Amino acid sequence: MLVIVGVPLALGFRYSMHRVFLYDFNNQIFKGLDNYAYALSDPLFIKALNTTIIFTLGCVATGILFGLLVAFLLNSRKVRWRPFWVSLFLIPFVMTPVVGGIAWRFFMWQQEFGVINAIGGIFGADARYWLLDRETALFASIVSNSWHLTPLSILVFYAALSTIPDELYDASHIDGAGPFQTLWYVVLPLLRPHVLFVSVILLTSAFREFDMIWALTGGGPGRSTTVLSILAYNRGIANQDMGMANTIAFTMFAIMAVVAWIYITIYRRMLEKST
Amino acid sequence: MIHYILKPMSWLSAAALISMVGTVSAQDTTIRWALHPGAEADAVVDYFAPRYEEETGIKVVGEILPPDQLRDRMSIEAIGGTDRWDLGYHSPGWFGTFKDHVIDLTQLVEKHGFDVSAYPALVQNSHMKSPARPGEIIALPTTPAAPMLIYRRDWFEHPDEMAAFEAKFGRALAAPSTFAELRDVAEFFTRDAGETLAGKTLERSLYGWSDALGAGAGITRSFIVMLYSTGVSGWDENYEPDIDQPIVAEVAEYFVDLAQNFAPREAQNWGFLEGLEMFRDGRMATATMWPQGVGTVEDPSGEAAGNTAYTPLPLWENNLAGYTQGHPFLGGGGVFIFDTPNSEEAFKFLKWMLQDNEVEFGKRSLQFSRLSHFQSEELRNLKPYYADFLPTFEKVLESVFIRQGIPEWGAVMWNGTTDFIxxxxxxxxxxxxxxxxxxxxxxxxxxxAGYR
Structure with a gap:
């Protein structure tokens, strides 16, 4: 564990405190916290951080919402061929993000022949350049990545729902609750720990997402979809500035560590409360 | 007696053994080359490598890498000292990056009679030398290239278009000689579907100009061509930046106007030559074209074949260096030799391909840089459009920017341009x-870096 996790972390932290360029790798100059100070004052880093937050929250919200909805529908007694539907909804999750990204780029969002514009056309909407327009590229990226992440929440919520005894549904039905009232007043309170668990997984996954966005937009147009992971890649690989790339990566790690700690603390308290 | 018989026999056996060892060693030698995709890479893999193996027994393996991975992978292998490749292709702007890993070719050039003077002086300075290794030859040019402007001759010469242009701009419709004129031409030809062009109704929209505008390398390459035309160098002899001059802001605003108003939106997906397919299909009036794209433009199945005219890039008026035509950077690339046990064999292969088979290399790689390429009647008559294209390319090569080649060039100039634009x-x-x-x-x- 120490070798697998500790050594790369220590190396990354060390590089983040140095000026390290790939073309001059042996000439590493200690900079202390200067790289961090520079990053935090750099408008591009701040913009990438904002984009990352919007992207992450968008993916978490969409993943939870659709995950709950689909799991709730799948759990309905009226659903036939349940294993088929569960398998179908899991396909995006087993697909490599970069392949999913390419598929969405060329088949879904493509302006002339894409499915989205074809559907929009039926309702009289103008064909849009979804991935080439600064106004819509981030939205399109969130939708595509949510498509990839939602199956995980479907799986967890469906498993959790299947443990809720039928008597509870029957009781709420007798009390006159409709499906959405049952969901809101009966099911959701029981699923709260699972929602928290899924949101941590989706949050950490979306926060560090690279492949899907890279395949969709490459971080563009302009910098409208440049999230922190893409910024770090651009600094480290394109610019060969491994010092700054590690500073960005380590900042991401620190942010995620804090967020995960908050989540775990809340999760623990919630479990203690319920027991 | 036996001694007299055995002695020559033993010499013969020794000679045979040495020759066998030589043969085994030649047969065992494999030269590995990290290549950039393109016609030249195909020529190496499909033609020159098999032919060289037939002639010498030495195997040449070309590994074509994705353009956006070439430098990084070669850097990483070189830093790791893996000897994975004996030869590496790259653009001269990044030569300095490899300064610690490539050999000085000066002695091999002399030993094997490689004629450096066969290349124009600008190509020698750009694609063979680097300030990171002063006084040495560190690469051989394979694909020196710089862009030119192409336009639809048939539309420019159409009487209706000529009259309409003159009525709107008060001058004759002609190949733009300045960037200001290029903007007028681009505006004039940018039309929606349903409008008329050269007496015909357009089925799809037409764009006045384009170049690759994709994030990263696409937009950087397109803009830096215009940037150098303003006469800036990036920095002066004291390493004081000159990119903070007002002319740089002017050219950036010009570029953004041209790209956002007269180029197709799809151009934001293009990394290099992809957009020339739209020119080929009659959807663009002008375009910036790197020479590697001429085959696409002149594809016989397209509308532009036989109707394309070539001219050097226009002049940036009042540029700081007094250039008399557009001044793109000299791009394309050269090949350097890593410090591996095969380095001399690798050089011999390069010399065989580039010098001993120079016209064949031009024919098959569609890359032209040696003086003989421009003088060769065989090459000039190879394709119907070469009679126009080759002299224009030769003229383009007379006015090109030679990148400084310091290890920091990529970080400060290329990626600096990427971020800026x-x-x-x-x-x-x-x-x-x-x-x-x-x-x-x-x-x-x-x-x-200690330069200042």
């Missing part, structure tokens, strides 16, 4: 803000 194009920063940031980064890099 991305920020201005997207509106995230004003040109002045982006310039200030760029110049500060450049100064910091030069200070750290």
């Amino acid at each position: 991305t920020d201005v194009y997207s509106g995230d920063l004003t040109a002045a803000q982006a310039q200030e940031r760029w110049a500060a980064q450049m100064r910091e890099a030069f200070d750290a």
Whole structure:
């Protein structure tokens, strides 16, 4: 564990405190916290951080919402061929993000022949350049990545729902609750720990997402979809500035560590409360 | 008696053994080359490598890498000392990056009679030398290239278009000789579907100009061509940046206007030559074209074949260096030899391909850089459009910017340009803000390298 996790972390932290360029790798100059100070004052880093937050929250919200909805529908007694539907909804999750990204780029969002514009056309909407327009590229990226992440929440919520005894549904039905009232007043309170668990997984996954966005937009147009992971890649690989790339990566790690700690603390308290 | 018989026999056996060892060693030698995709890479893999193996027994393996991975993978292998490749292709702007890993070719050039003077002086300076290894020859040119402007001759010569242009702009419709004229031409030809062009109704929209505008390398390459035409060099002899001058903001605003108003939106997906297919299909009136794209433009199945005219890039008026035509950087690339046990064999292969088979290399790679390429009647008559294209390309090569080749060039100039034009194009920063940031980064890099 120490070798697998500790050594790369220590190396990354060390590089983040140095000026390290790939073309001059042996000439590493200690900079202390200067790289961090520079990053935090750099408008591009701040913009990438904002984009990352919007992207992450968008993916978490969409993943939870659709995950709950689909799991709730799948759990309905009226659903036939349940294993088929569960398998179908899991396909995006087993697909490599970069392949999913390419598929969405060329088949879904493509302006002339894409499915989205074809559907929009039926309702009289103008064909849009979804991935080439600064106004819509981030939205399109969130939708595509949510498509990839939602199956995980479907799986967890469906498993959790299947443990809720039928008597509870029957009781709420007798009390006159409709499906959405049952969901809101009966099911959701029981699923709260699972929602928290899924949101941590989706949050950490979306926060560090690279492949899907890279395949969709490459971080563009302009910098409208440049999230922190893409910024770090651009600094480290394109610019060969491994010092700054590690500073960005380590900042991401620190942010995620804090967020995960908050989540775990809340999760623990919630479990203690319920027991 | 036996001694007299055995002695020559033993010499013969020794000679046979040495020759066998030589043969085994030649047969065992494999030269590995990291290549950039393109016609030249195909020529190496499909033609020159098999032929060289037939002639010498030495195997040449060309590994074609994705363009955006070539430098990084070669850097990583070189830093790791893996000897994975004996030869590496790259653009001269990045030669300095490999300064610690490639050999000086000067002695091999002399030993094997490689004629350096067969290349124009600018190509020698750009594609063979580097300030990172002063006084040495560190690469051989394979694909020196610089872009030109192409336009639809048939539309420019159409009487209706000529009359309409003259009525609108008060001068004759002609190949643009300045960037200001290029903007007029681009505006004039940008039309929606349903409008008329050269007496015909357009089924799809027509664009006045384009180049690749994709994030990263696409937009950087397109813009830096115009940037150097303003006469800036990036920095002066004292390593003081000159990219913070007002002319740089002017060219950035010009570029953004041209790209956002007269180029197709799809161009934001193009990394290099992809957009020339739209020119080929009759959907663009002018385009910036790197020579590697001429085959696409003149594809016989397209509308532009036989109707394309070639001219050097237009002049940036009042440029700081007094250039008399557009002044793109000299791009394309050269091949250097890594410090591996096969380095001399690798050089011999390069000499055989580039010099001993120079016309064949031009024919098969569609790359022209040696003086003989431009003088060869065989090459000039190879394709119907070469009679126009080759002299224009020769003229383009007379006025090109030679990149400085220091190890920091890629970081401060190429990626600096990427950040600068991305920020201005997207509106995230004003040109002045982006310039200030760029110049500060450049100064910091030069200070750290000890240049200032």
